[in-house]
Amino acid sequence: MPELVFFSGTMDCGKSTLALQIEHNRSTRGLQGMIFTRDDRAGEGKLSSRLGLVTDAVEVADGMDLYGYLVDHLSHGGRADYVIADEAQFLAPEQIDQLARLVDDLGLDVYAFGITTDFRTKLFPGSQRLVELADRVEVLQVEALCWCGARATHNARTIGGEMVVEGAQVVVGDVNQADAVGYEVLCRRHHRRRMTAASAHAAPLSPDVLPMSSA
Numbered sequence: 679m680p681e682l683v684f685f686s687g688t689m690d691c692g693k694s695t696l697a698l699q700i701e702h703n704r705s706t707r708g709l710q711g712m713i714f715t716r717d718d719r720a721g722e723g724k725l726s727s728r729l730g731l732v733t734d735a736v737e738v739a740d741g742m743d744l745y746g747y748l749v750d751h752l753s754h755g756g757r758a759d760y761v762i763a764d765e766a767q768f769l770a771p772e773q774i775d776q777l778a779r780l781v782d783d784l785g786l787d788v789y790a791f792g793i794t795t796d797f798r799t800k801l802f803p804g805s806q807r808l809v810e811l812a813d814r815v816e817v818l819q820v821e822a823l824c825w826c827g828a829r830a831t832h833n834a835r836t837i838g839g840e841m842v843v844e845g846a847q848v849v850v851g852d853v854n855q856a857d858a859v860g861y862e863v864l865c866r867r868h869h870r871r872r873m874t875a876a877s878a879h880a881a882p883l884s885p886d887v888l889p890m891s892s893a
């Protein structure tokens with residue numbers, strides 16, 4: 679049965695890498711994918727991973743009908759055996775419905791990749807719709823870690839290393855941006871306390887650091 683799968687996790691946990699691996703494994707077996715993305719850091723029409731891999735993709739615009747785009751592609755002699763949608767948190771809820779329709783009406787597997795919540799821990803509308811509609815939600819196996827060593831579960835936005843809690847929901851950016859607006863993944867405890875690596879290291883040593891085993 680074709681499926682709509684939502685692969686989710688924090689920033690920097692390997693979502694785009696997995697998207698590229700799925701694409702590689704299928705394309706080397708002669709299958710052809712339709713790859714959608716939106717606002718990838720590498721630029722328009724790109725799906726990129728921090729491991730250095732990049733592939734071309736169709737840049738999704740506001741109001742673009744993803745179901746209509748596929749039907750048009752197929753009716754003009756194009757081929758698509760499966761669909762990948764990266765940075766799916768940036769898609770509108772209607773576009774997620776269109777992805778579900780690709781599964782149900784065209785019988786295509788659709789693999790969507792994205793972060794679930796924003797820097798204020800609020801759901802992105804596209805991710806909310808994916809949680810509502812997906813056949814499966816898969817949390818990535820590779821754990822991103824908070825500076826304290828615990829599993830990172832939340833995304834913080836930072837300016838000069840300090841966490842901020844106000845601003846637009848969408849600001850394209852990256853982790854490890856020391857000076858500019860950037861992002862850092864944190865465990866919930868340190869997200870709640872607004873403790874980034876920079877602010878924690880500026881503070882006296884505290885029990886917030888996980889104990890290290892001497893074994």
Ligand SMILES: Nc1ncnc2c1ncn2[C@@H]1O[C@H](COP(=O)(O)OP(=O)(O)O)[C@@H](O)[C@H]1O
Pocket residue numbers: 687688689690691692693694695696726727728729820822
């Ligand atoms: N130099 C490196 N060596 C090994 N793995 C790396 C390196 N740089 C990044 N990675 C891996 O790539 C992951 C980020 O992959 P990426 O697909 O860009 O993440 P996402 O799309 O979830 O933001 C990191 O969690 C890490 O596992």
Ligand SMILES: Cc1cn([C@H]2C[C@H](O)[C@@H](COP(=O)(O)O)O2)c(=O)[nH]c1=O
Pocket residue numbers: 688689690693694717719792793795796797798833834835847848849850851852861
């Ligand atoms: C938390 C958060 C993130 N973003 C942006 C920052 C990046 O451009 C992407 C996430 O990309 P990744 O491949 O998962 O690292 O989302 C944002 O716009 N708003 C936020 O709150």
